[in-house]
Amino acid sequence: MNVVTPPRTKIRVRGRxxxxxxxxxxxxxxxxxxxxxxxxxxxxxxxxxxxVIIDLAAFTGGEPxxxxxxxxxxxxxxxxxxxxxxxxxxxxDPWRRPLIGGRNAGDIDAAxxxxxxxxxxxxLLLAEPVRSGQSVQFSKGDxxxxxxxxxxxxxxxxxxxxxxxxxxxxxxxxxLGGPKARIFCRRLExxxxxxxxxxxxxDDMDQAMRGRAVQIRLDGDALVISPLG
Amino acid sequence: xxxxxxxxxxKGGVGKTTSTAALGAALAQxxxxxxxxxxxxxxxNLDLVMGSERRVVFxxxxxxxxxxxxxxxxxxxxxxxxxxxxxxxxxRDKDALTGEGxxxxxxxxxxxxxxxxxxxxxGIERGATLAMHHADIAIVVTNPEVSSVRDSDRIIGLLDSxxxxxxxxxxxxxxLLLTRYDAARAARGDMLKVGDVLDILSIPLLGIIPExxxxxxxxxxxxxxxxxxxxxxxxxxxxxAVRRLRGEALEVIVPAERVGLVSRLFGRKxx
Numbered sequence: 001m002n003v004v005t006p007p008r009t010k011i012r013v014r015g016r017x018x019x020x021x022x023x024x025x026x027x028x029x030x031x032x033x034x035x036x037x038x039x040x041x042x043x044x045x046x047x048x049x050x051x052v053i054i055d056l057a058a059f060t061g062g063e064p065x066x067x068x069x070x071x072x073x074x075x076x077x078x079x080x081x082x083x084x085x086x087x088x089x090x091x092x093d094p095w096r097r098p099l100i101g102g103r104n105a106g107d108i109d110a111a112x113x114x115x116x117x118x119x120x121x122x123x124l125l126l127a128e129p130v131r132s133g134q135s136v137q138f139s140k141g142d143x144x145x146x147x148x149x150x151x152x153x154x155x156x157x158x159x160x161x162x163x164x165x166x167x168x169x170x171x172x173x174x175x176l177g178g179p180k181a182r183i184f185c186r187r188l189e190x191x192x193x194x195x196x197x198x199x200x201x202x203d204d205m206d207q208a209m210r211g212r213a214v215q216i217r218l219d220g221d222a223l224v225i226s227p228l229g
Numbered sequence: 230x231x232x233x234x235x236x237x238x239x240k241g242g243v244g245k246t247t248s249t250a251a252l253g254a255a256l257a258q259x260x261x262x263x264x265x266x267x268x269x270x271x272x273x274n275l276d277l278v279m280g281s282e283r284r285v286v287f288x289x290x291x292x293x294x295x296x297x298x299x300x301x302x303x304x305x306x307x308x309x310x311x312x313x314x315x316x317x318x319x320x321r322d323k324d325a326l327t328g329e330g331x332x333x334x335x336x337x338x339x340x341x342x343x344x345x346x347x348x349x350x351x352g353i354e355r356g357a358t359l360a361m362h363h364a365d366i367a368i369v370v371t372n373p374e375v376s377s378v379r380d381s382d383r384i385i386g387l388l389d390s391x392x393x394x395x396x397x398x399x400x401x402x403x404x405l406l407l408t409r410y411d412a413a414r415a416a417r418g419d420m421l422k423v424g425d426v427l428d429i430l431s432i433p434l435l436g437i438i439p440e441x442x443x444x445x446x447x448x449x450x451x452x453x454x455x456x457x458x459x460x461x462x463x464x465x466x467x468x469x470a471v472r473r474l475r476g477e478a479l480e481v482i483v484p485a486e487r488v489g490l491v492s493r494l495f496g497r498k499x500x
Contacts, residue, residue: 131382150379151429166428
């Protein structure tokens with residue numbers, strides 16, 4: 001998915017944003033880590049090479065395990081890039097690290113260039129199927145795909161995701177914090193769906209919903225899949 | 230105007246080389262001037278399947294590096310004199326294949342032939358991307374298995390972004406060739422259905438090649454199946470695929486959906 005840029009005469013410097021996941025551990029850490037392991041076992045590779053920010057708001061200081069938390073997370077392949085709300089937890093300076101690791105999210109082809117040209121655009125329309133290995137990320141609003149999202153492909157949007165085809169890969173809506181975002185698809189065969197950081201893998205989905213036209217929304221902290229129409 | 234076709238798949242062992250040889254021979258039988266090009270540097274096989282392995286002197290790398298002229302490296306088929314082979318090197322490594330060198334060779338082949346069929350190596354690395362780079366048409370060889378279908382999907386994504394046509398903002402023509410289709414297994418339901426594969430990949434179907442001993446035999450005697458057994462089911466299927474490739478509107482008949490009770494019982498016995 002290389003985009004070949006023609007040589008420019010002027011050097012342009014542009015702002016660039018990228019998405020980081022926020023992980024919020026809760027005390028007691030032993031149990032939280034066990035839950036995390038279970039989650040990772042169900043969805044291996046979910047955190048792989050993704051930048052993660054740790055939110056320590058739930059900690060008031062003195063909870064056991066915070067001193068080894070960073071190592072615990074790294075052992076699970078989670079690359080921590082920063083920490084927030086760490087006022088009560090001492091010794092978190094080494095957690096803030098220069099941006100190494102993380103992952104190039106991959107370029108979005110022509111469609112992405114279109115929105116770069118019109119910065120006010122709040123939705124992105126792709127008129128083609130998203131193929132295995134491709135990742136489409138839209139950080140401004142809703143994403144609409146006319147076609148299917150293949151197994152091994154991934155679509156991420158700040159807002160809702162509409163797929164007029166079969167969703168076989170991953171769809172992550174409300175990716176920058178958006179509990180009201182929803183995912184719609186003509187046919188659900190997804191590997192993973194997520195809204196506002198809450199996710200559901202294929203094994204955890206209601207099997208009766210597979211193969212059907214559905215919408216997925218967030219109710220509290222649970223994803224609800226319901227048939228469309 | 231010559232047409233450059235890449236035969237590709239992502240996954241190995243699905244039948245790219247066999248298909249390149251069979252399609253190339255069938256095109257030549259139709260009177261077209263054809264060259265089949267082996268891009269699998271280090272693991273060349275097309276010469277064996279074409280039965281030309283004893284006549285390889287120079288290869289594509291020699292031509293790229295200027296050690297030989299293209300005309301010296303081309304091997305004319307003994308059965309059809311409008312069919313040629315440009316072999317890959319078995320001893321060099323993939324880095325000897327340069328983008329600029331491949332561009333030069335393909336441009337020269339375009340002048341000499343009507344059809345240039347490029348047999349891609351497996352994988353999505355350099356060899357595969359170079360093989361597809363100059364193609365006008367891609368034939369995506371897929372087995373009705375989930376792993377093969379997913380890899381083909383990945384390759385289609387690359388065809389739409391990494392080829393010269395894609396870089397110019399044009400569309401590369403893509404066709405699906407479903408190979409090793411086992412009617413007995415399809416009847417039992419332990420293989421992906423044709424409709425499912427087409428639904429996932431959403432590119433037009435060029436043909437369905439049935440799994441057959443004839444294909445294996447053809448490879449072993451060094452003759453494309455369209456020459457050694459033109460009336461066998463795979464031979465006929467490849468010949469029909471070539472008619473579609475040349476623009477004929479010919480309906481694809483799905484073999485499995487017509488399987489009766491007798492062959493179903495027979496299929497069980499074999500398994």
